Amino acid sequence: MSDTYDFESCARAFASAGVAHSPSEVQGVICGLLATGHGRRDDELLGVLAAHVELPSGFDNDVSALLLGCRDQALSAFADTGLDLTLLLPEDEEDLGLRVAALGQWSEGFLVGFGTGAAGTSDSALSMGIQEALSDLAAISQVATPEDDDPEGEDMFEQVAEHCRMAALMIYTELVMKAERKGQPKPKPGTSPRQH
Numbered sequence: 001m002s003d004t005y006d007f008e009s010c011a012r013a014f015a016s017a018g019v020a021h022s023p024s025e026v027q028g029v030i031c032g033l034l035a036t037g038h039g040r041r042d043d044e045l046l047g048v049l050a051a052h053v054e055l056p057s058g059f060d061n062d063v064s065a066l067l068l069g070c071r072d073q074a075l076s077a078f079a080d081t082g083l084d085l086t087l088l089l090p091e092d093e094e095d096l097g098l099r100v101a102a103l104g105q106w107s108e109g110f111l112v113g114f115g116t117g118a119a120g121t122s123d124s125a126l127s128m129g130i131q132e133a134l135s136d137l138a139a140i141s142q143v144a145t146p147e148d149d150d151p152e153g154e155d156m157f158e159q160v161a162e163h164c165r166m167a168a169l170m171i172y173t174e175l176v177m178k179a180e181r182k183g184q185p186k187p188k189p190g191t192s193p194r195q196h
Contacts, residue, residue, distance in 0.1 A: 005070050007090045007102070017063045021053045024102040025109035027088035030071050032113020034078055035172040037179065039117065045071055048116055052109075078172045085165055096153050097145040103161055108141035110168060118175075130174055133167035140164060 010023035019026075029052055033039030039048065042064075049067055050058045059067065070088070077085035089102045111134065123131060140160060146153050 004086075005066065005073060005088060007088055010066065010070070010088060013063055013066050017055075017060055019053045019055065019059075019063070022102055022105045023088050024090075025105035026053070026067070027070055027074070028106040028109025028111075029113035029116075030067070030109075031074050031078075031085075031168050032110040032115070033117045034071070034075055035110075035114055035168055035175060036117025037176045039071060039113070040075065042068055048113070052112060078169065078176070085169060087161060087165055089161065096150075096157060097147070100143060100157060101145050103157070103164065104141050104143045107137040107164055110137055110164075111141060114171070127174060130171050133171055137164065137167055 005023075007023050010026075014021065014023060014026070026049060029049060030039060030045065033045065033048060039045040046059060046064055046067065050056065058064075074085065077083075087103070087106055089106065090099050092099075114134065118126075126134075140163075143160075
């Protein structure tokens with residue numbers, strides 16, 4: 001995909017539109033929806049995101065285009081091998097604490113998006129692998145911000161970020177790609193977030 005989206009430009013666009021939520025969290029919601037087979041319709045995605053960021057009037061055209069572009073980029077990465085899926089986090093030069101907080105926000109957003117897309121699905125209907133991945137993401141969403149940068153913390157951050165990425169890919173593969181291969185219908189769109 002030719003357009004790429006970075007944390008800083010998304011943060012500026014969100015701030016100018018009055019969106020107080022982190023770009024990481026919003027991308028997490030998008031990925032969580034996509035992982036359940038939802039969020040491909042523009043109106044559905046923008047409606048869920050507007051409700052999540054408490055913007056009842058919706059987004060202006062620029063922010064809508066940015067959000068749809070982020071969705072298209074994530075969907076393309078999911079649909080290929082998934083190896084191109086990039087979490088929308090602050091640049092490596094930023095403080096470790098800021099990046100850790102953003103990763104926690106991404107994980108929280110993913111859970112919200114997943115809960116919205118999988119509303120009405122009982123936990124017992126999900127595979128043990130998906131349940132464990134959601135549990136891991138819930139723990140990561142509560143992570144404490146480190147007080148200082150150190151090489152060990154950097155290594156741990158990279159490992160946890162990769163774990164989040166792989167968890168999202170695994171859930172998408174199980175719920176969407178396997179269903180598409182079998183010709184099964186995707187789950188019906190949900191309307192309210194459900195936490196796991």
